[in-house]
Amino acid sequence: MITMKDVIREGHxxxxxxAEKMTIPLNDEEKDLAxxxxxxxKTSQDPELxxxxxxxxxxxxxxxxxNVSKRMIAVHVPSDDPEATEPEFSTVLVNPKIISHSVQQTCLPEGEGCLSVDREIPGYVPxxxxIRIEYFDIEGNKQKKRLKDFPAIVVQHEIDHLNGVMFFDRIDPDNPLALPEGLEVLGSEEQ
Known part of the structure; x- marks a missing residue:
């Protein structure tokens, strides 16, 4: 089982x-990693576990x-709806790529965090x-998906990891809490 000891930290x-593009179909070791x-x-989102x-x-x-430099990400975004029994978006994406995106930008009101970053880094991350993404699932089937708002932010954050980019690279170093014109803060009423 993967634990925090397996997660490498900033500076590594x-x-x-x-990261390297993966060959489809995945081998058994790669499927296990996925x-x-x-x-x-899923385990990390269960408070007791x-x-x-x-x-x-x-x-x-x-x-x-x-520490596996391959183009694979996992996302598990729970639903906002307390009645929902299924997560909003939960899957493994192999060789994911953004094929189109909106001009409109958004950000999280509290900034972003990262399992590989052990410190608070204030600032808006545009x-x-x-986004529309294309990727392969674990079984090697090509998938296309449209995402918006929080799931779109999560996938963009993870795809950045595949390109050697950390979320704080996207924060304005001179004015981290300045909202660029046209940037919508997710969940804010003023738009």
Missing amino acids: PTLRIV KELLKFL AEKYELRPGVGIAAPQV RHKR
Whole structure:
């Protein structure tokens, strides 16, 4: 089982290199890694299990974060709807790429965090509000998906990891809490 001990932290060279494209279909070892990444996220979101295994809650993780420089990410975004029995978006994406995106940008009101970053880094992280992605699932099937708002932000954050980019690279170093014109803060009423 993947735990926080397996997650490399900022400063590790693997986090700054462009990950290798994966060959489809995945081999058994790669499929196991994919399942483990998703299992980590689900476990980390269960308060009792997270405490038991000392996991920080996460909604996304990229293979480079466990020191495997391959283009694979896992996301597990729970639904906002308290009645929902299924997560809003939960899957492993192999060789994901953004094929189109909105001009409109958005960001999280509290900034972003990362399992590989152990410190608070204040600042708005501009992301596309809507994206269309193409990726392969674990079984090697090509998938296309439209995402918006929080799931879109999560996927963009994880794809950045595949390209050696950390979320704080996108924060304005001179004025981290300045909202660029046209940037919508997710969940804010003033738009």
